[in-house]
Amino acid sequence: xxxxFFEDVRSLHLFSKMSADNFxxxxxxxxxxxxxPQIELISEGDPSDFLHVVLSGEVDLFARWNNRETSLxxxxxxxxxxxxxxxxxAPYLMSARTLEKSRIALIPSQDVRAVFDTDGDFARAIVAxxxxxxxxxxKTQKDLKLRSSLERLANCLLRQQTRVDGAEEFTLxxxxxxxxxxxxxxxxxLSRAFKGLQPYGVRVAGSQITIADRKDLESLAKPSPLxxxxxx
Amino acid sequence: xxxxFFEDVRSLHLFSKMSADNFxxxxxxxxxxxxxPQIELISEGDPSDFLHVVLSGEVDLFARWNNRETSLxxxxxxxxxxxxxxxxxAPYLMSARTLEKSRIALIPSQDVRAVFDTDGDFARAIVAxxxxxxxxxxKTQKDLKLRSSLERLANCLLRQQTRVDGAEEFTLxxxxxxxxxxxxxxxxxLSRAFKGLQPYGVRVAGSQITIADRKDLESLAKPSPLxxxxxx
DNA sequence: GTCTTCAATTGATATTTGTCAAGGACTCTC
DNA sequence: GAGAGTCCTTGACAAATATCAATTGAAGAC
Numbered sequence: 167x168x169x170x171f172f173e174d175v176r177s178l179h180l181f182s183k184m185s186a187d188n189f190x191x192x193x194x195x196x197x198x199x200x201x202x203p204q205i206e207l208i209s210e211g212d213p214s215d216f217l218h219v220v221l222s223g224e225v226d227l228f229a230r231w232n233n234r235e236t237s238l239x240x241x242x243x244x245x246x247x248x249x250x251x252x253x254x255x256a257p258y259l260m261s262a263r264t265l266e267k268s269r270i271a272l273i274p275s276q277d278v279r280a281v282f283d284t285d286g287d288f289a290r291a292i293v294a295x296x297x298x299x300x301x302x303x304x305k306t307q308k309d310l311k312l313r314s315s316l317e318r319l320a321n322c323l324l325r326q327q328t329r330v331d332g333a334e335e336f337t338l339x340x341x342x343x344x345x346x347x348x349x350x351x352x353x354x355x356l357s358r359a360f361k362g363l364q365p366y367g368v369r370v371a372g373s374q375i376t377i378a379d380r381k382d383l384e385s386l387a388k389p390s391p392l393x394x395x396x397x398x
Numbered sequence: 399x400x401x402x403f404f405e406d407v408r409s410l411h412l413f414s415k416m417s418a419d420n421f422x423x424x425x426x427x428x429x430x431x432x433x434x435p436q437i438e439l440i441s442e443g444d445p446s447d448f449l450h451v452v453l454s455g456e457v458d459l460f461a462r463w464n465n466r467e468t469s470l471x472x473x474x475x476x477x478x479x480x481x482x483x484x485x486x487x488a489p490y491l492m493s494a495r496t497l498e499k500s501r502i503a504l505i506p507s508q509d510v511r512a513v514f515d516t517d518g519d520f521a522r523a524i525v526a527x528x529x530x531x532x533x534x535x536x537k538t539q540k541d542l543k544l545r546s547s548l549e550r551l552a553n554c555l556l557r558q559q560t561r562v563d564g565a566e567e568f569t570l571x572x573x574x575x576x577x578x579x580x581x582x583x584x585x586x587x588l589s590r591a592f593k594g595l596q597p598y599g600v601r602v603a604g605s606q607i608t609i610a611d612r613k614d615l616e617s618l619a620k621p622s623p624l625x626x627x628x629x630x
Numbered sequence: 631g632t633c634t635t636c637a638a639t640t641g642a643t644a645t646t647t648g649t650c651a652a653g654g655a656c657t658c659t660c
Numbered sequence: 661g662a663g664a665g666t667c668c669t670t671g672a673c674a675a676a677t678a679t680c681a682a683t684t685g686a687a688g689a690c
Contacts (some may be wrong), residue, residue: 210624231544232620238539250529250536259536259624282525286518293514293521296528297482303535304482304491307470310542311582312463314676342638350543352678357639372638372686388464392442392491547647574668584648589669604656604668 171198171271174221174244180295184288188281196273207262207270214251214258216272220244223268226344227260237347240265240340249295252278265344305393312393315351319359320387322349323368325394327377338373403430403503406453406476412527416520420513428505439494439502446483446490448504452476455500458576459492469579472497472572481527484510497576533630540625547583551591552619554581555600557626559609570605 172193175181181189198221201207207218210229218225225241238260241247251258252275264270282289309318322345330336338345346356360370366386367378377383391398404425407413413421430453433439439450442461450457457473470492473479483490484507496502514521541550554577562568570577578588592602598618599610609615623630 229540229544229624231540231622231625234544236540236543238536238543250532253525253529254533256533256630257624259533259540283522286521289518289521289525290515292525293485293528296525296532297485300482300528300532300535301486301488301491303532303539304470307535307539307542308461308463308468308491310539311468311470312461312466316676353638354640354679355677358677361639390463392461392489393463398488585668586649586670587647590647593669 171221171269175219175271178219178244178246180246180249180291181288183291184281184285188285188288192273192277192281195277196271198269198271201264201268201270203264203266203268205264207264208248208258210258210261212258214248214256214275216248216275217246217252217278218248218262219246219271219273221269221271223270224265225268225270226263226265228263228347229260235347236350237344240344240348246295249292249299253282253292253296255279302396308393310350315349315355316359316362317387318349318351319356320363320366320368320383321389321394323363323375323377324380324383324387324389325396326375327380332380334378335374335376338375342373403453403501407451407503410451410476410478412478412481412523413520415523416513416517420517420520424505424509424513427509428503430501430503433496433500433502435496435498435500437496439496440480440490442490442493444490446480446486446488446507448480448507449478449484449510450480450494451478451503451505453501453503455502456497457500457502458495458497460495460579461492467579468582469576472576472580478527481524481531485514485524485528487511534628537625542582544625547581547587548591548594549619550581550583551588552595552598552600552615553621553626555595555607555609556612556615556619556621557628558607559612564612566610567606567608570607574605 175193175196176189181192201223207225220241220243222243225247226237227239227241227247228235228237247262248258248260250256255275282292309321313321326339327333327336340348342356343353346353349356351359360368363383363386366383368383369376369378407425407428408421413424433455439457452473452475454475457479458469459471459473459479460467460469479494480490480492482488487507514524541553545553558571559565559568572580574588575585578585581588583591592600595615595618598615600615601608601610
C-alpha cells in the first residue's frame with residue numbers, strides 16, 4: 167500500500183467503530199488512486215463496483231438528462247460517496263468528476279456488502295450515515311420547491327457564513343457557475359441574484375462575499391433549521 | 399391489542415427478518431390509532447417520538463416554509479414513514495396529514511433505536527430501506543432540476559401507466575392540486591400542462607387519463623430508468 | 631508586458647411559471 | 661331540484677427564469 171490512507175478512512179464515522187479485523191478485510195482489497203482535475207470518476211448508470219472515499223481534492227456529483235446537466239453536491243475530504251448504490255448493489259444515480267487533483271480510495275462494493283452483512287457496528291454506522299444523507303437531500307428538496315432562486319442564494323450565503331464562524335467576509339467555496347447549478351439556476355441568473363441581494367447588504371467582489379448585516383439578509387432569507395442546518 | 403395489525407407490520411421488508419423476540423419487543427409498546435381525514439399526524443420540527451406505519455388509508459407528507467406549502471410524497475398501505483428522523487433521534491423534516499380515514503400504527507422511536515442497536519438483521523433491513531428512500535429522493539431531485547413541468551408531468555403519467563400494467567386508460571391516483579404540488583407546480587399550470595400534452599395523445603376527463611400512443615408521449619418525456627424506475 | 635482563454639457579467643428578449651379573478655363542473659345536502 | 665361547497669379550468673396579466681449575444685474582467689502562457 168503506498169501510504170497510510172488507512173488512518174484517514176478509519177477516522178470517518180462510517181468506519182471508526184467497526185472491528186479492526188473487518189476494517190482490515192475492507193482495506194485489503196482497497197486501493198488509492200490519484201486523479202487529475204476534470205476526470206469523470208463514475209458515470210450514472212454504471213454498476214456500483216466501488217465505494218469511493220475522497221482523501222484529498224474535490225469531487226462534484228452531478229446528473230445528466232437530455233443534454234442538460236445539474237450539480238447535486240460537492241464533496242471535500244474526507245467523505246465517502248455512492249454509499250446507497252453500493253449497499254443496494256444498484257447502478258449509480260449520479261456521475262462524479264474531480265474538480266481538482268484528487269486522491270480517491272476505492273473499496274470494492276462486494277467487500278463493503280460482505281462486511282456489512284457480518285459486522286453489526288458497521289451496519290449501524292451505515293444506517294446513521296444514510297439517514298443523514300437522506301435528510302440532507304430532503305432539505306435540499308424543500309429548499310428547491312419552497313424558495314425562489316433569490317431566497318435560495320440568500321440562505322446559501324448565510325449557511326456559508328455560519329460555516330466560517332460568522333465572519334463578515336468570506337470566500338465562496340465554489341466556482342460561480344457550479345454554485346448556480348447547485349442552486350438550480352443559470353449562471354446569468356446567479357449574477358442577477360447577487361445584484362438583487364445588494365439592497366440587503368451583500369457585497370460581491372469576485373469570489374469574496376461581504377455580508378454587512380446578517381439580520382438584514384435574514385429578513386429576506388428566513389433561514390430555517392429544518393432546511394438549512396446541516397446537523398438537524 | 400385491538401387486532402392483529404402485527405401481521406401487516408411484520409410483512410414489511412423492514413420487519414420481516416428480525417428475530418421474533420425483538421419484533422415482539424417492538425410491538426409491545428406499539429399501538430394502533432384510527433384517524434379521520436385531514437388530521438395532521440405530525441408537524442415538522444416535532445421530536446420524532448414514533449415510527450409510523452400506514453396500515454390503511456392514505457397519508458400526505460408535506461413541508462411548509464414562509465406560508466408556502468409543498469407535498470413531498472404520498473404514502474399508501476403498508477409503508478412506514480419518518481424512519482430517518484427516528485433513527486437519528488432528530489426532529490421531523492416533514493409534516494404528515496391523513497388524506498382519508500386511516501389506521502396508523504405508532505411504534506415508539508426509542509424502542510426502534512434500542513432494537514436497532516442489538517438486532518443486526520433489523521439494522522440491515524433499515525439500511526436497505528434507507529438506501530432505497532435516499533435513492534428515491536435523489537431521483538425526484540433530478541426530475542425537478544433537469545426537467546420542465548411539462549416533462550415532469552409527461553413522465554409522471556408514463557410511470558403511472560406502468561404501475562397499472564400499461565393500460566391505455568387509467569385513473570390518476572391523486573387529487574389534481576396535490577399532484578401539482580408533488581410535481582412542483584401550481585394547479586393552474588397543471589391544467590395547462592395537461593392541455594400541452596394533448597398533441598402527444600394524452601386525453602383527460604376528470605381524473606381519467608387516456609394515453610393514445612405511449613411511444614408518442616415518450617418522445618417528449620424521454621423517461622430514464624435512473625429517474626423514473628422505482629426499483630433501480 | 632501582451633496575448634489567450636475562460637469565467638463572469640450585462641442587456642435584450644423569449645419562455646416558463648405564477649397570480650388573480652372569474653366561471654364551470656361536480657358532489658353533497660336538504 | 662335548488663343551493664352550497666369544492667375543485668378544476670380558463671383568461672389576462674405579472675413575475676421569475678432562461679436564452680442568446682456581446683462585453684468585461686481576471687489568470688495563466690509566452
